[in-house]
Amino acid sequence: MPIAPHFTSILSKDWVINFTQCAPSGYLKYTDLCNILQLTAAAHSEIGGISFSDMQEFNQAWVLSRMRVEIDALPKWGDVVTVKTWINSLENSRSVRALEMYVNGKKIVGSETFWVVFNTEIRRPEGLALPFDHFQLYPDTRATKHGFSKINLNHQKEMVFEKTVFLSDLDIVNHVNNVKYLEWCLDHIDEKLILNQQIASFEMNFLKELSFKDSVIIHKSLNENATTFSITKEDKTSFALQLNWK
Template sequence: MPSPITWTETVPVRSSDLTPHGTASMPALCVYLQEAAGHHADALGVSMRDLREKEQAWVLSHMYLHLDRLPQENETVAVETWPSGLDGLHATREFVLSVDDTEMGRATSRWFVIDTERRRPVRPPRLLYDLDMPDRPRPLRQAFDDLPTPDRTDHETTWTARYHDLDLNRHVNSVRYLEWALGTLPDALLDAHRCTGLALQFRAEATAGTPVHTTAQVDTADDGPAARHALHHAETDDLLAAARTTWAPRD
């Protein structure tokens, strides 16, 4: 039986996923996307487990997420995902999030495969080149460009990567970068606003013990604040990740 080229799974919003306002947090939603992508990759025969046998691993390069609203406590989120193309060494994947058959968010992402010994990109698995990609538009028409970093520092924090921040590749999980970026913003902004959009770009890996300096620039817009985020190695100043978030006042 052929593997489904489009994959859908449902995720109940757990109490541990909630913010103080009773809505799913942005890191929790990104976990939902990663889990759905991983389960679909497993069904297609290109999972992390399959790649590890070849000393390879998937690495997320970019993620863009736009939300009409945030799912709430006791709701169930349906995550639909599908591979959408190959561009050189990169593979793209799309997502649509729904609650009760009503679309409430959409995302697009770009990934590449690395040789885990040499830490260098390699061509994606041959299986992906043989797939008939779904003939449907991308839910977000987003170019995977370099994200701008802050021009000034309005807020800053320094974190240290710990053992439990690491993933199967033994580098800091992408969701942890997001938590650190959001954790740099003041509580007053987070309490008064909901996140409507997120862009993430990962530039370099961090491992256990890495000191990570996060900075944020927050600008006022008519529809709510917009923030630029940067995460640098606190000792070498190498850029590890960049992010952009948009916010709207809570209802």
């Protein structure tokens, strides 16, 4: 679709937290937090003329490569949250996008995301085929206190689960949806840590896509202040997650 008349380079969008998005504690699930952030990014790309449907004319889609989320608090059922987003950088096949979540004017979440333009036919990155010069960039306006870091996968680790990719794990790009990786890993965390909101921040690195009926192994390693997960297929790492504890 063409660029919307109301397009702006910084988008603010309100969301109402409903009961399907909440954990038994009544607070937003970490997975649904990521969904809301990504839906806001998608809404901005749509009014800016670089949405999934726009890009599919060239067999392209935005796919998430890295994501860092810093959490001061989680919203609860019934809260109206405002998510603000803007682009730090955008060139060729890569873009860094910032997102912030507010409740009653107070910032509670900051996120930095790294996106790649992906050709859905040849399954490889390539330069964006659509114009994007109308987006003003804000390279110095960051949403997080810290930038992306290298997730250390060299710690001693244990296998915690074996899984086959099901149809319900796939998204419109026909690979495992990025939030599914987080969901798989959080299922292997002490529920008290999740329900008591003990995650200060987390970082995800999406390395290789996973497809229908792939067989994967989930590994977990612990240290004093963090828990690290890796998901491997045929001994090659497809995904890494680091949870940093309060």
